[in-house]
Structure formats: structure tokens, C-alpha cells
Amino acid sequence: MKIAISGKGGVGKTTLAALMGQFYADAGRDVLAVDADPSPCLAGALGFPEEQRSQLSPIAEMDALIEERTGAKPGTTGGFFTLNPRVDDIPERFSISHRGVRLLEMGSVDLGGSGCICPESAMLKTLFMHLLFRKDDVLILDMYAGVEHLGRASVDFVDAMLVVVEPTRRSLGTAAQIKKLANDIGLSGLWLVGNKVRNEADAEFLSAATPGIPLLGYLPADLMVQEADRLGEAVYDYVPSLRESAEDMANRLVEEIGARDE
Ligand SMILES: Nc1ncnc2c1ncn2[C@@H]1O[C@H](COP(=O)(O)OP(=O)(O)OP(=O)(O)O)[C@@H](O)[C@H]1O
Ligand SMILES: [Mg+2]
DSSP: OEEEEEESTTSSHHHHHHHHHHHHHHTTOOEEEEEOOSSOOHHHHTTOOHHHHTTOOOGGGGHHHHHHHHSSOTTOOSSOOOSSOOOTTHHHHHEEEETTEEEEEOTTOOSOTTSOOOHHHHHHHHHHHHHOOSTTOEEEEEOOSSSTTOOHHHHHHOSEEEEEEOSSHHHHHHHHHHHHHHHHHTOOOEEEEEEEEOSHHHHHHHHHHOOSOOEEEEEEOOTHHHHHHHHTOOHHHHOHHHHHHHHHHHHHHHHHHHHHHO
């Protein structure tokens, strides 16, 4: 199951990615969490220890390796390169694992493009396939804010896209743009996740205004989220209200995707 998480800046994409990733890992699945933000922070949200985080180098720094394995320089298109480069040694060199979640930082590798089959996306795709070889394995892609990075290449990478929104018109506006783009590029399986929901009125605002995307669920607003951040604790461990809501959504998503694929 490959899940991407998108939405406007600051709505809670990374928080949701960390919650869902840890939930699936605790449920016994192999989880690959991919931080696609050029200023990565998923490691922190997952509570990776500092010593491990300092060892991590983003895949974008693999330029030389991508060229060696695919036969073409990253950023080039149109030339010849191999579509199934050797990747078996890459997880050990470019990812870290903690409590059942393997984390990879993409750096500035762009999944946008215009359906670009470029050396770096061939490399990433092969790598994901290599790491997620069982049906139950889970990929969680924490995307860069906004819509620019949602290009055709992302279609290849995901089964479901969660669009995180706050109960504000602005974040719903971004969700509507994401929906339009998703339609244009043929990406299906869009779900809305409401975050920072304070009360019934917020929940009603979101369900009334949803831009035609089915609602997967809500995460409540909880000041303990900021406290967890200050203490360097994972929200999953520190904030029960968010953990429980995320668990419900993660379970529902498994059911929905399972039902769809049968
Ligand atoms: N349910 C919540 N209740 C209270 N605060 C929250 C909640 N969810 C997220 N936050 C806070 O909102 C801020 C943004 O969260 P987060 O980093 O997860 O968003 P993001 O969408 O990944 O942001 P960016 O676009 O910068 O990557 C953080 O300070 C986080 O602590
Ligand atoms: Mg983020």
C-alpha cells in the first residue's frame, strides 16, 4: 500500500505521516517512510534519535550513484538509461530504521516533472519496489507543501493520496487545487483528512465544504502536539487523542484500499 500525504504548508502533513507510519509498523507491517520535503522533518516527528538522524544523507546526494547505476546523469531526460538499476545496497547506505519504520530522505528529487521518466525517478521507483515487495508493506510519502510537486511521476508512486486540511477556507482552496491536478494526471484514491479540529463547528465546516473528496477522518487540535515537538517526543507516543484518531483512519484506509483492489 503506497500512501502520499499532501496539503497546504503547515496543515499537519508530517504529523499525520508520522502517526500513520508508526501505527502500521506497530501493527507488524514493514513501513518505508519517505520525506520528500527539501527541509526534512519527518525523522523528528517519528522520534528518531539524534545520532541516527545525523547519519542520514538524502537520496538527492546520490547523484554520482544514480549516474553509475542508471548510466545517465540525474536531471537529464530523453537519453538512454536503465529502468531497473541495481539498488540492493542502497537501503543500508541511505536510510535509517527505528521502531519498525525505515526512513529515507529524498532531498530535492522532484516527483513533479511532466511525466518525466528520468534517471532519478527510475532509481526511486526501483528502490521502492525493492523495499516494498510484500502486499502488506506500506510506503508513506510525506510530500512538499502545495501543488507544484504533484506531477505525473507521483501517479506511479501512490495508491492513495491523503489531502490534509485545517478548518479554513485557504487550506480547502489548496485541497481543491490538488483535486483538480489529480484529475488531470489520472491519480485516483484521494481522501481528505481534517486536522486541528477544535469542535463540532470545525468538523461541520469541513464536512460541508469538502471539495468533492471523501473524508477519511479528523485529527483533533491538541496543544500537546506542540509540547511533544518541544520535548523531542513522537506525537504518536505523547498525544493519545491524535494517536487514536490516526489509528481509526489507518484502519479504514486498509479496508477501503483492500475493498477497491479486490
Ligand atoms: N492536531 C494538531 N493540534 C495542534 N497542533 C498541531 C496539530 N497538528 C499539527 N500541529 C502543529 O502544526 C505545525 C505544522 O505541523 P506539521 O509540521 O505536521 O505540518 P506540515 O503540513 O508537515 O508542514 P510543512 O508544510 O511545513 O511541511 C506544527 O507546529 C505542529 O506541531
Ligand atoms: Mg511537513
